[in-house]
Amino acid sequence: MWLYEKKLQYPVRVSKKDLPMARYLLTQFGGPNGELSAAIRYLSQRYSMPTGKAKGVLTDIGTEELAHWEIIATMVYKLTKGATPEELRRAGLGSYYAIWDKGIHPSDSNGVPWTAAYINTMGDPIADLHEDMAAEEKARATYENLINLSDDPDLIDVLRFLRQREVVHFQRFGETLNHLQGYMNGKKFY
Amino acid sequence: MDRSRVTMLRELQELEFALVELNLYLDTHPNDNKALSTFNNLAAHLAKAKKNYEARYGPLINFGHSGPVSSWNWIDEPWPWEIEY
Numbered sequence: 342m343w344l345y346e347k348k349l350q351y352p353v354r355v356s357k358k359d360l361p362m363a364r365y366l367l368t369q370f371g372g373p374n375g376e377l378s379a380a381i382r383y384l385s386q387r388y389s390m391p392t393g394k395a396k397g398v399l400t401d402i403g404t405e406e407l408a409h410w411e412i413i414a415t416m417v418y419k420l421t422k423g424a425t426p427e428e429l430r431r432a433g434l435g436s437y438y439a440i441w442d443k444g445i446h447p448s449d450s451n452g453v454p455w456t457a458a459y460i461n462t463m464g465d466p467i468a469d470l471h472e473d474m475a476a477e478e479k480a481r482a483t484y485e486n487l488i489n490l491s492d493d494p495d496l497i498d499v500l501r502f503l504r505q506r507e508v509v510h511f512q513r514f515g516e517t518l519n520h521l522q523g524y525m526n527g528k529k530f531y
Numbered sequence: 532m533d534r535s536r537v538t539m540l541r542e543l544q545e546l547e548f549a550l551v552e553l554n555l556y557l558d559t560h561p562n563d564n565k566a567l568s569t570f571n572n573l574a575a576h577l578a579k580a581k582k583n584y585e586a587r588y589g590p591l592i593n594f595g596h597s598g599p600v601s602s603w604n605w606i607d608e609p610w611p612w613e614i615e616y
Contacts, residue, residue, distance in 0.1 A: 344592050347605075348540055350548070352616040397558045405551060415612040509555065516559040 343404070350408040351502050353415045354495040360432030363420035364450050365490050369413045369503075371447030371455035374479040376413055380406035382460035382476060389464040392524055398517045399473075402510050409503055414445050416499060467525070470518040477511035537616055539584045543591075546577045 369375040383403030390396045421429075421443060429438045437452060447455040463469050484504035491497050553570045560566060581591055589604035590597030 344594060344596055347589075347591050347593075347611060348543060349611045349614075350551075351544060352537075352541060352614075353612075354616045394558060394561070398555070401551075401555055401558060405555075411611065418612050509552070513555050513559055520559065 343407075349412055349415060350405070351412055351499060353412060353419060353499055355416065355419045356493050356495045358422065358424060358428075359420045359491075359493060359496075360424055360428060360434055362491055362493070362496065363417045364432065364434055364437070365487055366413060366416055366420070366450075367445075367448065368450040369480075369483060369487070370410065370417065370445065372449030372453075372483075373459045374476065374483050375447075375449070375455075376406050376410035376480075377447050377455055378459045379403070379476060379480065380410060381457070382462075383473065385460065385462045386469045386473070389462070389469070390466055390521075392521070394520055395466060395470075395517050398513055402513065405506070405510075409506065412499065412503065416496065417445050420496075466521050467518070470514055470521060473514045474511055474518065477507045477514060481507040481511070536588055537614070539580070539587070540614070541616075543577070543580055543584060546573055546580055549573050550577060 371377055380403050383399045383406065387396050387399040387403070390399060424432075424443075426435075426438055429435060437446075440446075440452075449455075461469070461472055463472070481504055484500050484507065488497055488500045488504070491500065550570065550573050553566055553573070557563065557566055557570060581597075585591055585597055589607055590600060593605060
């Protein structure tokens with residue numbers, strides 16, 4: 342069961358309409374290293390974890406990623422508010438507008454739709470945790486690229502928050518990996 | 532936008548952030564009693580802050596988790612992405 346809390350995890354302020362930035366940010370909504378990929382990856386991997394600790398970490402981080410997914414959509418929503426078709430066209434979003442209007446579609450900045458091919462659920466806890474740690478670093482790097490592309494201090498503040506969460510998640514997944522390795526070494530394999 | 536609403540929301544965001552962070556930390560350090568007591572202390576603060584916010588602006592959580600309501604204001608705007616901070 343999931344519940345929805347009618348508030349953002351972190352306040353989103355943007356200081357101006359910025360269509361190119363909205364397009365770049367879209368990759369964290371529906372791109373390979375985005376928040377949707379993260380949430381679906383962790384929440385799908387829970388079922389084959391051998392310990393309560395690993396199940397808990399994946400449940401909690403997967404749930405937090407959904408809150409980040411909402412933050413990204415909110416940034417895109419605010420950055421594109423009031424944009425005309427002509428403005429969208431000039432920002433390189435004409436083809437996006439032709440297909441999806443002002444809807445926020447889970448696709449990357451190039452319009453490639455989200456796919457489950459971005460994630461793995463190997464069933465092997467060690468392989469899955471390694472994927473999760475790599476995913477957090479890839480998301481951290483993506484946030485750094487996005488910060489480099491923005492000149493809006495309000496937007497950068499939110500991106501810095503999201504970047505920092507990737508660092509914390511990497512840390513927690515690392516601890517979970519150590520725990521799983523200890524757990525599996527304690528078991529006898531023939 | 533109602534500034535006191537934004538102030539109350541920010542207080543909720545601060546408390547809940549600390550609780551998310553402590554929750555993840557406790558997942559991998561379940562025997563840290565100091566973290567556990569901070570978690571419990573903040574959880575009590577959060578319950579109070581949520582009650583105050585909900586009394587003015589309606590339920591924060593759907594499906595009955597925010598308690599009984601006198602009118603169906605769950606659907607009232609603004610929704611989270613529409614709020615100007």
